[in-house]
Amino acid sequence: EVQLLESGGGLVQPGGSLRLSCAASGFTFSSYGMNWVRQAPGKGLEWVSGISSGGGSAHYAESVKGRFTISRDNSRNTLDLQMNSLRVEDTAVYYCAKALMSYSSSIASAVQWGQGTLVIVSS
Amino acid sequence: DIVMTQSPDSLAVSLGERATINCKSSQSVLYSSNNKNYLGWYQQKPGQPPKLLIYWASNRESGVPDRFSGSVSGTDFTLTISSLQAEDVAVYYCHQYYSTPQTFGQGTKVEIK
Numbered sequence: 001e002v003q004l005l006e007s008g009g010g011l012v013q014p015g016g017s018l019r020l021s022c023a024a025s026g027f028t029f030s031s032y033g034m035n036w037v038r039q040a041p042g043k044g045l046e047w048v049s050g051i052s053s054g055g056g057s058a059h060y061a062e063s064v065k066g067r068f069t070i071s072r073d074n075s076r077n078t079l080d081l082q083m084n085s086l087r088v089e090d091t092a093v094y095y096c097a098k099a100l101m102s103y104s105s106s107i108a109s110a111v112q113w114g115q116g117t118l119v120i121v122s123s
Numbered sequence: 124d125i126v127m128t129q130s131p132d133s134l135a136v137s138l139g140e141r142a143t144i145n146c147k148s149s150q151s152v153l154y155s156s157n158n159k160n161y162l163g164w165y166q167q168k169p170g171q172p173p174k175l176l177i178y179w180a181s182n183r184e185s186g187v188p189d190r191f192s193g194s195v196s197g198t199d200f201t202l203t204i205s206s207l208q209a210e211d212v213a214v215y216y217c218h219q220y221y222s223t224p225q226t227f228g229q230g231t232k233v234e235i236k
Contacts, residue, residue, distance in 0.1 A: 044230045045173065045216055045218070046227070050223065050225070095173075107220075107225075109220055110175055110179075110220060113173050113174070113175070
């Protein structure tokens with residue numbers, strides 16, 4: 001069974017930094033692209049970033065480009081999101097999402113979701 | 124960016140009746156080399172993460188009841204719940220994964236009439 005466990009959320013001031021992690025189990029982590037998707041309180045879903053199975057290809061939403069960095073450690077089955085220069089509008093539940101399909105360099109797939117971790121950016 | 128527009132924003136359907144949710148993409152999400160539409164549907168119940176229902180526009184995810192089905196006509200996609208059950212009350216989202224940034228529809232809230 002696929003399990004995705006996010007951690008690292010919390011309260012941070014505007015301009016601050018936070019690092020989210022996702023511990024994956026129940027599948028061959030190194031074979032699947034991974035994503036971060038967020039959901040602001042009471043709002044819809046927004047794709048944030050994705051990374052290919054080997055980590056060689058990373059993509060970002062324009063709203064986070066230059067501030068967020070996605071990375072993965074296939075030896076430890078973990079996915080990270082380093083978030084810098086946080087803004088009030090980054091407040092959301094952040095979901096770790098596994099690609100359904102296994103590709104070597106693409107993240108073009110429907111996704112399966114973790115439970116999410118809440119990030120609040122406020123002074 | 125590909126814009127995904129869902130309709131309606133909400134709908135109320137009687138138990139046992141059909142619910143139909145539409146999603147239109149601003150451009151094709153059909154990959155010609157494999158003839159697949161890069162479109163998924165998700166269900167999100169209150170306080171829960173989204174759950175994958177449909178991928179490649181019409182393939183049902185393992186374990187999803189067969190009352191859920193997906194169809195496509197060009198850039199118009201439809202999620203149909205053939206006989207609404209009480210546990211189907213949720214918000215439903217379409218998702219294009221054809222190109223980055225991947226994008227979602229705004230969501231459709233399904234309630235019991």
